[in-house]
Amino acid sequence: MNGDVIQTRLQDRLYATAARLLALAGLVLALAAGGVGTAAPLVNPVDFDTAEQEAQYQKLVRELRCTVCQSETIYESNAALAGDMRRRVYEMTAAGASEQEIIDFLVQRYGDYVRYRPAFQANTVLLWTSPFLILVVGGLIWMQVVRQRRRLVPREALTAQERDALERFRRGE
Amino acid sequence: MMLRRIMLPLVAILALLGLFYVGLGMDSRALPSPLVGKPAPAFQLESFFDPDVTITEADFIGETALVNVWASWCSTCLAEKPYLMELARQGITIHSFNYRDTRENARRYLSADMNPYDKIAFDPDGEAGMEWGVYATPETYLLDPQGTIRYKRIGPLNPKLIREEILPLIAKIEAENR
Known part of the structure; x- marks a missing residue:
């Protein structure tokens, strides 16, 4: 009885996993298809001189x-x-x-x-330049963080007293 | 330091949420028309009622008038029709383009109720529609007596719009031309 319950639970979990994997595969396929080609051309036949x-x-x-x-x-x-x-x-x-x-x-x-x-005109300047602006701002923040990290002083080695205290703590005293 | 750590992302997130909030409130279908303030575009079409009669933009010009774009297959136009009837009853001239339609269907559409339109240009291929920048039916333009487009609405008129935008603008135009 108990074993049955465990088995159904296991099955449920298997099904759930399979469903999730399928959905993921579908998503990947859809993305791939989207990347390969857009909708079929619906163009009226055209004929040009040149x-x-x-x-x-x-x-x-x-x-x-x-x-x-x-x-x-x-x-x-x-x-x-x-x-x-x-x-x-x-x-x-x-x-x-x-x-x-x-x-x-x-x-x-x-x-x-x-x-x-x-x-590219007056009212679309932000539209066109914002990705680059964000890149620049992000770069500046990153540089700032790196510089701050560099300024941090490495921790000095423990003193004899500290080492003793640590040792005692480890032993549970 | 701790405070700054929390404040910065918090402010950033609030700013982003603010943008989303504004963005969600915007109507992505409300598009500005470049034709407002410009003269009514030229066209030449058959009259809806009489194929032998030609209608041009000159037939729409001369008094303050609405120009409505409609079709019998357009259910939104049908829903909008009572408001046009009411405007016509109030003595406002409404011309129109019958857009991508057949005379037979359109005639049935008009006779089912009554006809709010004064002059109707028959535009089965959307030729004038392109000149007038028509997106989709229904659309309504307001022309002043000089033939300048003063207002354009993409989509149906409704009582609020008529009360708050169209009637005041008509009154304003009439005052300008007195």
Whole structure:
């Protein structure tokens, strides 16, 4: 009877461990998959006169945000608006518009937010520089800590009196 | 020394929590429109009611007017419609874009209740929508008599918004133009 209880407990624990391992494996797989490739391209067939235009189109659709599905580029997104934007990028590119002209066109209508890679400008300075600022601040703190540690005086050897006291303590006196 | 050891991380954590608190309160969907303060963008579309009639931005300009973007497939638009009806009853002109829709469905949408709109431009492919920076239906713009966009709302109107933002702004524009 008692043995049975122990056995079921053991089983429970085994199952729990297995479930946790499975979840972990799933997580690792999902991360790996995410790293390997993003969603399949949903691009409408495009046909350009020159390779430069093709390259510009392919670059731009990955740099513009689908504004209704906020964390996707218009290249990845299935939304109707993203389709419209891809079409507009295609038409403008085919008509000879430059990369900057197309970006400006969309920024004028949808705001800076439409840029998936924010431009470096007055209101994004902190966004772009904060990682480096944090690195510098962290480095300074680290240097400070190292210097403080170095300043610590190494402990001097025990005096004869202290050694005696320690010995007595050890013996339990 | 001990006090500093505790205070520093404590302050850092409190600062971080403060940031989170502010961040959670922000509406990630509330996006500033770059079009506010700019003239109504140009467009050229068929009239919803008569394919032979062309509607351009000039048809929307001339008086203080709301411009609503709607579609029959948009349930939020349907929920917003009573407020538009009420505004129209109060004598406020509301023009609109019928966005990515078919005339058949949209006509049913309008006749189910009544029609709050004055002029309706038919935009089945979202062409004017792109010029006007439309994200998703419903959206509402407020134009002054000179045709400048004075306000834009992404998402449905509600009584609070109408009472606290739209009606006061309309009153202000009317006062400016008296």
